[in-house]
Amino acid sequence: MRSFFLTLSILSSLIGLFFIFRGWIHPTLYNKELSKENTTAVRVTQVYTEATYRVVLGIGFTSFGIFTAITGFLISSDKVRKEIAFLIDKITKNTSVSSEIDESQDEKDES
Incomplete structure (x- = not known):
């Protein structure tokens, strides 16, 4: 039972960190497109909304991993x-x- 909680915690935390880093890097992928003069505000908003979504999703996965680790620790105590x-x-x-x-x-x- 302890290994189940440990594996689930590590896996969900790593997935969360992956999404956080992906959201952090996301606007730099569109740096050339966003630096053009004819870029619309809608496109800028879309890029940053996608980045924010990924970061929030990553925070959720990481929080679930922490919650799972605490739950596993309490159950095994x-x-x-x-x-x-x-x-x-x-x-x-x-x-x-x-x-x-x-x-x-x-x-x-x-x-």
């Missing part, structure tokens, strides 16, 4: 497992006690 087991045990005990109380109240009401 024994302390967290014990706390979750304790809370689940506590919830099930409270539920069974409250259902027993409800049943005893129903029996008293019937008599």
